[in-house]
Amino acid sequence: MNLDFSPEEKQFQQEVRSWMQANVPTQKKPGAMGYHSRDDQMAWEQLLGKQGWLASNWPTEFGGPGWNATEQHIFDEERAAAGGAITSPFGLTMLAPVLMKFGSPAQQERFLPKIAKCEELWCQGYSEPGAGSDLASLKTAAIRDGNEYVVNGQKIWTTQGHWADWIFCLVRTDNEGRKQQGISFLLIDMKTPGIEVRPIHTIDGEHHLNEVFFTDVRVPAENLVGEEGQGWTIAKYLLSHERTCIAGVAGSKAGIEGLKKLLANTPTETGTRLDDPTVRQRIAELEVDLMALEFTNFRTLDKMAKGQPPGAESSGLKIKGTELQQALTEARVELGGDDSLPWHNEEEIGHAEYNNASLAYNFLRASTIYGGSNEIQKNVIAKFLVAL
Amino acid sequence: MDFSLSSEQEMIRDSVNRFVEKDYSFDKYLDTVKTDAQMQPKTWQQFAEFGWLGQPLSETAGGYGGNAVDTSLIAEGLGNGLVLEPYIANIVFAGNLIALAGSSSQQEALVGPLVEGNKQLAVAFAERISRYNPAWCATTAQASDDGYVLNGEKHGVVNGANAETFIVSARTGGNAGETAGISLFLVDANTPGLTIRSYKTLGGGTAAELTLNEVTLSDDALLGAPGEGFAPLERALDYAIAAACADALGAMKAMLKRTAEYAGQRKQFGVPIGSFQVIQHKLVDMFIEVEQSTSMVLQAAVQADNDDRVTRRKAIAGAKAYINKSSKFVAQWAVQLHGGIGVTEELDVGHYFRRLTGFNLQYGDREYHLKQFAALSCDIEANAEQRAAA
Numbered sequence: 001m002n003l004d005f006s007p008e009e010k011q012f013q014q015e016v017r018s019w020m021q022a023n024v025p026t027q028k029k030p031g032a033m034g035y036h037s038r039d040d041q042m043a044w045e046q047l048l049g050k051q052g053w054l055a056s057n058w059p060t061e062f063g064g065p066g067w068n069a070t071e072q073h074i075f076d077e078e079r080a081a082a083g084g085a086i087t088s089p090f091g092l093t094m095l096a097p098v099l100m101k102f103g104s105p106a107q108q109e110r111f112l113p114k115i116a117k118c119e120e121l122w123c124q125g126y127s128e129p130g131a132g133s134d135l136a137s138l139k140t141a142a143i144r145d146g147n148e149y150v151v152n153g154q155k156i157w158t159t160q161g162h163w164a165d166w167i168f169c170l171v172r173t174d175n176e177g178r179k180q181q182g183i184s185f186l187l188i189d190m191k192t193p194g195i196e197v198r199p200i201h202t203i204d205g206e207h208h209l210n211e212v213f214f215t216d217v218r219v220p221a222e223n224l225v226g227e228e229g230q231g232w233t234i235a236k237y238l239l240s241h242e243r244t245c246i247a248g249v250a251g252s253k254a255g256i257e258g259l260k261k262l263l264a265n266t267p268t269e270t271g272t273r274l275d276d277p278t279v280r281q282r283i284a285e286l287e288v289d290l291m292a293l294e295f296t297n298f299r300t301l302d303k304m305a306k307g308q309p310p311g312a313e314s315s316g317l318k319i320k321g322t323e324l325q326q327a328l329t330e331a332r333v334e335l336g337g338d339d340s341l342p343w344h345n346e347e348e349i350g351h352a353e354y355n356n357a358s359l360a361y362n363f364l365r366a367s368t369i370y371g372g373s374n375e376i377q378k379n380v381i382a383k384f385l386v387a388l
Numbered sequence: 389m390d391f392s393l394s395s396e397q398e399m400i401r402d403s404v405n406r407f408v409e410k411d412y413s414f415d416k417y418l419d420t421v422k423t424d425a426q427m428q429p430k431t432w433q434q435f436a437e438f439g440w441l442g443q444p445l446s447e448t449a450g451g452y453g454g455n456a457v458d459t460s461l462i463a464e465g466l467g468n469g470l471v472l473e474p475y476i477a478n479i480v481f482a483g484n485l486i487a488l489a490g491s492s493s494q495q496e497a498l499v500g501p502l503v504e505g506n507k508q509l510a511v512a513f514a515e516r517i518s519r520y521n522p523a524w525c526a527t528t529a530q531a532s533d534d535g536y537v538l539n540g541e542k543h544g545v546v547n548g549a550n551a552e553t554f555i556v557s558a559r560t561g562g563n564a565g566e567t568a569g570i571s572l573f574l575v576d577a578n579t580p581g582l583t584i585r586s587y588k589t590l591g592g593g594t595a596a597e598l599t600l601n602e603v604t605l606s607d608d609a610l611l612g613a614p615g616e617g618f619a620p621l622e623r624a625l626d627y628a629i630a631a632a633c634a635d636a637l638g639a640m641k642a643m644l645k646r647t648a649e650y651a652g653q654r655k656q657f658g659v660p661i662g663s664f665q666v667i668q669h670k671l672v673d674m675f676i677e678v679e680q681s682t683s684m685v686l687q688a689a690v691q692a693d694n695d696d697r698v699t700r701r702k703a704i705a706g707a708k709a710y711i712n713k714s715s716k717f718v719a720q721w722a723v724q725l726h727g728g729i730g731v732t733e734e735l736d737v738g739h740y741f742r743r744l745t746g747f748n749l750q751y752g753d754r755e756y757h758l759k760q761f762a763a764l765s766c767d768i769e770a771n772a773e774q775r776a777a778a
Contacts, residue, residue, distance in 0.1 A: 289710070291710070299686075313683070382672050
């Protein structure tokens with residue numbers, strides 16, 4: 001039992017820290033989902049790509065840095081602490097592991113290098129109006145026609161769909177048998193005729209999400225990943241790779257440190273907001289929760305580093321991680337008081353650092369809904385907890 | 389970073405589990421909990437034979453030199469088995485305090501008998517208005533020609549019914565609330581002027597109220613340097629808190645296991661109640677709290693051995709604050725999901741409930757430890773230095 005980073009890991013930490021301090025853009029502030037424009041987001045990711053660090057979770061054989069789980073964690077923590085935007089996960093952490101495991105050599109060669117350098121952005125086509133938590137009920141149909149699939153249907157909640165060059169989709173290729181059996185995993189170029197993207201504005205007043213409509217969209221059959229009907233297996237594999245990054249430990253840690261600094265710089269009649277015992281108590285509660293989350297995350301990383309499957313401890317990471325993100329952004333808004341009221345205001349009002357806190361608070365209400373709602377997560381965990 | 393247990397630690401864990409399974413049935417607990425001492429000499433002798441009594445104490449002091457992770461494995465097993473014997477108060481707290489502060493002759497006189505199971509100690513540091521703060525010591529120790537005269541009152545002294553010797557904190561200088569000026573004294577239970585009022589506590593175990601009225605001690609009763617008792621007291625208390633958290637974790641795991649099993653067996657409306665989503669989700673919430681608490685126990689145990697005070701205190705205060713809340717959650721829902729049977733004396737679940745309620749109130753409640761944590765974590769400059777140094 002040992003909780004210290006090794007000397008090599010400490011040296012690595014210093015290296016990443018120096019690079020971040022020198023390279024994180026200081027002009028534009030990212031939000032909970034990254035920068036607010038495609039150009040800013042791509043510029044930041046391309047900078048990381050040039051350094052060879054963008055595909056931080058990839059092995060060297062596919063062009064990643066080959067970091068172990070702890071190094072990946074250190075990288076993410078230093079990125080967040082320096083104020084660098086989160087990277088778009090759809091290509092890097094969702095699709096890439098799928099292509100490495102299920103993709104053909106031609107698919108790997110075609111898509112992975114462009115993801116690792118952020119030359120192409122991806123989005124995820126999973127949810128549909130009638131298939132949310134019950135994802136296997138999806139209806140978007142892909143009918144084989146010669147060397148092509150003809151796709152018809154609709155996807156929804158497509159984050160960054162208006163930015164993306166490509167979308168990976170779960171589509172129905174067969175209506176027979178169990179509903180999970182007829183699902184396939186298909187890669188679709190967003191420029192293909194018949195695709196229409198319509199914006200959905202979220203309660204932070206911003207445009208992250210979209211509806212994507214497919215009308216007779218013709219997709220080359222070579223863009224099928226794995227075999228027909230293997231989509232559900234692939235989707236489950238993808239989910240198992242999301243677990244640790246979705247806990248958002250690095251971001252929450254940076255968030256709490258930032259909030260404490262802000263409170264220490266917010267004067268009151270007698271001192272600063274951070275002197276107030278009730279404020280301190282609230283911060284301490286968040287920080288203690290974070291501590292528990294962080295070490296649960298470490299336990300999972302330790303298992304992964306040893307090549308073992310994540311244990312039971314990992315299954316609660318999404319639930320606890322997203323609850324903490326929400327509690328933290330809620331605290332920032334409430335502790336800002338009326339300084340948190342200005343809404344999408346360019347001018348700085350009062351203690352201006354609180355001004356846009358409500359954006360992240362509003363948007364992150366989605367965190368307990370996306371990636372499988374926390375209620376669905378609990379259904380999954382209950383299956384191995386209660387023997388019926 | 390490495391979270392795996394050594395093979396020696398796995399053996400320790402297995403030995404506690406085997407003991408509970410073989411020798412500490414619920415009936416044994418019920419027999420013991422009826423007694424005033426809340427312990428059985430025969431069981432305590434078994435602890436000595438297993439080597440558990442020497443494990444937490446340093447080799448230089450006469451112990452076996454285990455680390456705090458070893459101790460937490462023993463404590464977790466004892467909590468899991470609802471074992472009443474005063475392992476934490478007597479060995480982890482008092483024993484470590486002797487090992488940390490005692491002279492070699494004091495260690496020789498006390499640690500040997502402790503390790504062999506022939507000595508019961510208790511640390512008397514709390515007072516009626518100290519509210520868990522070890523620095524709040526108003527009891528005085530007046531130097532005399534050949535020793536000290538102690539006057540004051542001590543409150544909630546854990547293991548007070550069994551202690552043959554108390555380690556009493558008293559002021560040789562400074563004022564209540566200050567860390568400097570606190571001295572530690574060995575006071576035998578039969579010393580004239582010492583009145584002991586002992587009682588059973590709700591989570592099992594005993595405590596006592598002490599009145600010290602002109603208690604006259606010789607110089608060799610002083611444990612450690614005069615006026616410098618706070619540091620070892622705080623350190624030993626941290627060991628006790630880390631072990632108490634592990635004990636609570638053991639109890640939480642037992643409650644979760646019993647509740648999940650019960651939900652799979654108990655039928656209403658023709659089906660097991662565990663098939664209802666409302667029950668399932670509550671069990672999952674309990675499970676997640678057990679996992680988060682496991683993480684907290686691990687980091688607290690590792691950092692309990694850390695000489696850097698800020699790192700250690702944050703780890704310990706954080707763990708106790710967290711587990712005070714999570715253990716209450718698990719305990720309350722274990723009772724609730726058992727329904728009527730959960731509130732009866734005949735089922736062990738209710739006894740675990742009391743144990744965890746007692747844990748919450750001993751060695752600092754959530755409010756106290758959050759305050760301690762905040763005092764350390766809201767010092768922005770110190771944190772920046774620590775981060776730069778890391």
